[in-house]
Amino acid sequence: MAQKKAVKKTEKTQDFSKYISWFWKLFALGIFAFILLFLSASWGLLGEMPDHTVLENPRTNLASEVISSDGKTLSKFYFEDNRTPVSYDDLPKDLVDALVATEDIRFYEHSGIDARGTLRAIFKMGKGGGASTISQQLAKQLFTKQVSSNKLGRAFQKVKEWVIATRLERQYTKEEIIAMYFNIYDFNNNADGIRSASRIYFGKEPKDLELKESAMLVGMFKNSSLYNPREHKNPIGTKNRRNVVLAQMAKYGYITERVRDSLQKTELDLDYSPESHREGLATYFRANLADFMKDWIKKNPKPDGEKYNLYNDGLKIYTTIDYRMQKYAEDAIAQHMPKLQAEFDNQNTPDRNPTAPFLELDEKEIKSIMEVGMRRSERWRHMKYDLGKDDKEIIASFNKPTQMEIFAWKNGKYTEIDTIMKPMDSMRYYKSFLRPAMMSMDPQTGHVKAWVGGMNYKHFKYDMVKQGKRQVGSTFKPFVYATAIDQLQLSPCDSLPRTPITIEANKFNNPQAWTTRNTGGNYEGYQTLKEALASSTNTITARLMNEIGPQPVVEMAKKLGVEQEILPVPAIALGTPDISVYEMVAAYSTFANKGVYNKPVLVTRIEDKNGTVLYQFQPESRDVLSAEVAYTTINLMEGVVQSGSGARLRDNWRKNQQFTKEMLTGYPWELTNPIAGKTGTTQNNSDGWFMGMVPNLVTGVWVGCEDRAAHFNKTKYGQGASTALPIWALYMKACYEDESLNVSKSEFERPANLSINVDCSKATADNDTIDDNSDDDIDIDF
Structure with missing residues (x-):
């Protein structure tokens, strides 16, 4: 048993x-x-795994960065990823602490895989929280893709993440891993990486983030699509998620409970500043810069022969634009244009002008303008060439009501209105808007400091600084005076009669006899050249042209940087050529730079993502005038501001009856320092100009409608002194208030041994004095 x-x-x-x-x-x-x-x-x-080389240099799309002359980011060039990496040293401590406390509290203890967290996740079947470390999340962002529908595939992906995470830990320091994670994450709204996110959501660099701002951005790591702070997305959920991050920071001793409680009660306090190609500062400049870069890329391949990619290679483009001056320029336009437009609209109501916004046109002429505009439109191009539609179908589409978003000024500010409108009607609507253009340049270096090609790039994409070319009116007259002084050795104090002058047919290739007239019909007495330019006396300009001929003037304009073909006929004396603001500013800068022309400079250097210099600009300059002639021309133009149409810049200008004070935004401007300038107004008040100079800054402003047939009916509103000069004044006043810019208030430098007499205080008794109540200071050219 x-x-x-x-x-x-x-x-x-x-x-x-x-x-x-x-x-x-x-x-x-x-x-x-x-x-x-x-x-x-x-x-x-x-599945494919990154090798050692790829781990050393993980491939991410890096936006190219446009940097202002004062070191600020103007914008980015990117297709999908608006990413500019920052180093660990640029991350504030609170931001790093928030990440570790919320995402991986044992980050500094493990080597890529958190064993305790992994076991917890296994035993609790994932209900106790995830087990991904920061290193694993970085591996997932860099080298793997989300698999949502296949559990086996997701398990394999998790294993790959573990392997890559351990490799990353061997390859990089903990600090480098944190920086890479912040740089790779997509925070939505074109905010790729922490630098874009901090700029877009809070308008600041990462190093300047406050604690609650850092907590919000870290909270978005859970799901940036869900926790989107914008008003129409999920601001409440984002705030709650931010408060969870703050609670985690208090739990692990990074902040006190008192700080947690006080911050959890605060709002998100966003300063949402979108970074898109159609928004932000210097949009028109950036569009021109894109063309510059594409041309540069064609001519400058990488060492291996491949082409640089403007949108993915992380280039750094250092420009001449001054961030502060650009903002002042755009602010000046935003202040003046709504008031000017309000008066324009008031004069073009259907009762006052049945053909609004056009004047002096019949229905047949208006129809022709609209048809031309239709065929030049982006809508026509898209339907014709992208969709392959025939002309009949395209034309029909312009008369079908369509949902659209249109530009408008409301209470003195820009807004957008959702409406239903026929595309043809929207074209006519946009043709009713006055458009501005402005460029500012340092004459000694050629550096362009501000560039505003319009008032809203999203709705008015055509750049009126360089693309647009309009009649320049009396702003062309200094070219005539400078040529005459150069050839005839004239002095600003020399006098000429105001009487009418006729240049006979066939003289200077003149097709027919040309007789000038003065606005207001004043032909009596004599004027000095300085007085004549100040009052823009047409007959005296014509007399100068009769003496020197148009060909030398054309040659002078070309040397000054005017690229257009100019027909050498006497009428150019009064400003008939179409010239861009870009060319006019460069030309006037030659006078301020003692007769030396500098080609406008937009880019000073280009670097690759590693800081290697790829391009360094070389100045292009040439001697055009003697310093003596240039200074004498400047002296003439100072008279325009002392007693002519630019005199309203001074605090003693009294000619308020010319038009309502309300039109003069910011008046009185009270600029008392030496200023040289010239206003210009073309026939029918279609174009208003003001070119203004101080010793180290030359700025040109143009205002007009898209079509010359749309314009003010009265000169007191449509002249350059009313439309363009106030923008210049507001801009310069802001520049002077910012003392860090060092914009000159000094006299223009007088050449040593100046032989031309510029002191007209001893002018003869026969010379007329400008009558402040006359019409001679209105720049009408025909």
């Missing part, structure tokens, strides 16, 4: 031993399978 019990006990022991043996075999097999799984992942059997 005892023997039988012993046998049974032995059999049971053997059976139990078998189970134990199988357990260890299965355990060993599991370990082997686990190791084999990781080895398979590392060998690439579970």
Whole structure:
């Protein structure tokens, strides 16, 4: 009996031993399978894995950065990823602490995989929180893709993430991993990476983020699409998520409970500043810069022969634009244009002008203008060439009501209105808007400091600084005066009669006899050249042209940087050529730069993402005039501001009856320093100009409608002194208030041994004095 019990006990022991043996075999097999799984992942059997080289240089799309002359980011060039990386040293401590406290509290203890977190996730079936470390999340962002529908695939992906995470930990320091994670994450709204996110959501650099701002951005790591702080998305959910981050920071001792409680009660306090190609500062300049860069890229390949990619290669483009001056320029336009437009609209109501916004046109002429505009429109191009529609179908589409968003001034500010309108009607609507253009340049260096090609790039994409070319009116007259002074050695104090002059047909290739007239019909007496330019006396300009001929004037304009073909006929004296603001500013800068022309400079250097200099600008300059002639021309133009149409810049200008004070935004401007300038107004008040100069800054402003047939009916509103000059005044006043800019208030430098007499205080008694109540200071050219 005892023997039988012993046998049974032995059999049971053997059976139990078998189970134990199988357990260890299965355990060993599991370990082997686990190791084999990781080895398979590392060998690439579970999908492509990054090699050592790729780990050293993970490929991410980097936006090219446009940097102002004062070191601020103007914008980015990017297709999908608006990403500009920052180093760990540029991240505030609160931001890093918030990330570690919320995403991976044992980050500094593990080597890529948090064993405790992983076991917790396994035993709780994922209900106790995830187990991904910051390193794993970085691996997922850099090298793997989300698999949502296949559980097995997701498990394999997790293994790949573990392997890559451990490799990343061997390759990089903890600080580098944190910086890479912040730089790679997509925070939505074109905010790729922490630098774009901090700029877009809070208008500041990462290093300047406050604690609650850091907490909000870290909170978005959970799901940036869900926790989107913008008003129409999920600001409440984002705030709650931010408060969770603050609670985590308090839990682990990074902040006190008192700080947590006080910050959790605050609002998000966004300063949303979108960074898109159609928004932000210097949009028109950036569009021109894109053309510059595309041309540069064509001519300058990489060392391996490949072309640089403006949108992915992380180039740094250092420009001449001054961030502060650009903002002052755009602010000046935003202040003046709504008031000017309000008066224009008031004069073009259907009752006052049935053909609004056009004047002096019949229906047939208006129809022709609209048809030309239709065929030049982006809508026509898209339907014709992208969609392959025929002309009949395209024309029909312009008369079908369409949902659209249109530009409008409301209460003196820009707004957008959702409406339903026929595309043809919207074209006519946009033709009713006055458009501005402005460029500011340092004459000594050629550096362009401000560039505003219109009032809203989203709705008015045509750049009126360089693309647009309009009649320049009396702003062309200094070219005539400078040529005459150069050839005839005239002085600003020399006098000429105001009487009418006729240049006969066939003289200077003149097709027919040309007789000039003066606005207001004043032809009596004599004027000095300085008085004549100040009052823009047409007959005296014509007399100068009769003496020197148009060809030397054309040659002078060309040397000054005017690129257009100018027909050498006498009428150019009064400003008939179409010239861009860009060319006019460069030309006037030659006078301020002692007769030396500098080609406008937009870019000073270009660097690759590693800081290697790829391009360094070389100045292009040439001697055009002697310093003596240039200074004398400046002296003439100072008279325009002292007693002519630019005199309203001074605090003693009293000619308020010319038009309502309300039109003069910011008046009185009270600019008392030396200023040289010239206003210009073309026939029918279609174009208003003001060119203004101080010794180290030359600025040109143009205002007009898209079509010359749309314009003010009265000169007191449409002249350059009313439309363009106030923008210049507001801009300069802001520049002077910012003392860090060092915009000159000094006299223009007088050449040593100046032989031309510029002191007209001893002018003869025969010279007329400008009557402040006359019409002679209105720049009408025909």
